[in-house]
Amino acid sequence: MLEKSFFKNGLETVAAGVRHLKIVFVNAYLVDTPENTPDSWVLVDTGIPFSDGRILRYAEKIYGADAKPSAIVLTHGHFDHAGAALALASLWEVPIYAHRLEMPYLTGKSDYPPQDPTVGGALAQMSRLFPHSGYDFGTRVRPIPESDEIEEMPGWRVVHTPGHTAGHISLFRESDRTLLAGDALATMNQDSWISNVTEKKEFCHPPAPFTSDWTAARRSVKILATLEPNAVASGHGQPFTDAETAEQLKNFARNFTAPAHGRYVRQPAITNENGIVALPPPVRDPVRQKLIGAAIVAGGALAFSFLKRRRDNNS
Structure with a gap:
């Protein structure tokens, strides 16, 4: 059974060649590619800062000593998904891929829109302690090609899923309908203090305090539901892999609701290829x-x- 508590970390198989690694409260994914060589895998997301040691240990267990992927792919650049990206990319000497609309936050041009603790809930209160600053990955980071295909991930399609961030992506493998959703949605209720410990499995909206466009977020979830995935693995929570996964996701998409109040609920952050353009005023x-x-x-x-x-x- 995949469901585990907050305190248990380890590898779980989501689908053929796709392994889920929990790092404290966020997930990274080690994804095999067909070449059958020592570097025939890709790391999707890298966890919080200083997660590199943990990822290296698990990579060595799976792929052998000195194993390195062919690339790192980021669903987006928030601190809990890109925290160890530069350390690992520099060690492995591999590229980091992200959507072009994430580039300003990964090349030192802009910070992310500030988090919104007024949306309420457990994560919102914890978010007061989290950074919203961007990174500068220099020449290591590359924009994902306009074709929505990454050479190092054959068989996978990039799905642009804005809302949580403007350049957020998900990854979909058509052959077995496996979806890596990132933070386009969560598979646990992060608004609940209890669920943050038990990780009860359920589809839920993306991490609320860091989601800066709720209209786009709703639209992205509906797009993912049309893919009818057999397995859904997200950035937070345990994967869905049962026979009802596609129908459960459709039901969630039909009933998707944004928080009742918050800075970005009525008016989104406006961003472009250079970063933040305009922000709605803070709320009380x-x-x-x-x-x-x-x-x-x-x-x-x-x-x-x-x-x-x-x-x-x-x-």
């Missing part, structure tokens, strides 16, 4: 205001205590 954040208020009260109490002690010492 009651939690932040309470934290600021608590800090002011605590600071005032400390100042009063200090002044009182000073006065007592001088009397």
Whole structure:
């Protein structure tokens, strides 16, 4: 059974030649390619920063000592998917592929739109501690060809699935209808504190605080549902591999709902090939205001205590 707790990490087989590696709270995928050579595999997403050691250990278990892929493919460039990309690409001397609309965030031109903790839920509150900065991968990063095919991944098709980010992609293998969805959707409810521990398997909207265009996100899920996949593996949660997967995804797409409120719910971030163009104004954040208020009260109490002690010492 694929369903595991937050604290268990390891490899699981999603489909033929596709292995799912959980890294703390995010997934990477080791995907075999047909050449049958030591570098006949591709790494899809790289986890959070400093995940390179873990990925190297598992790659060696599967492919042998000093194994390296032919390429790294990123579904998008958020810190939990691209965190170890440059370290691994530099070690392996392989290219990093991403959609052209992700390029400004991977070449030092722009940060991502800031996260929105006001959408509510567990992940939204945790996101206050997460970065939204971009990376500079220099010459290591390449745009995915306009053909939507990556030479190092024969048999796989790139599906542009914007919404979570403007350049987000998913990967689909027609031969057995395997879908690597990235963060176009999740297979767990990240809004729930309990589900973040148990990882109860269910289709859910993409990670809410980092999704900057909910209209596009809904449209992307509907596109993925039309593929009728037999297996769906996402960036967060356990893979769906049962006989009802395609119908469950269709049902989710039909009933897809955005959060009730939030900075990007009514108005998306506007971006282009150079990065951020315009952002909707921030919305009221009651939690932040309470934290600021608590800090002011605590600071005032400390100042009063200090002044009182000073006065007592001088009397």
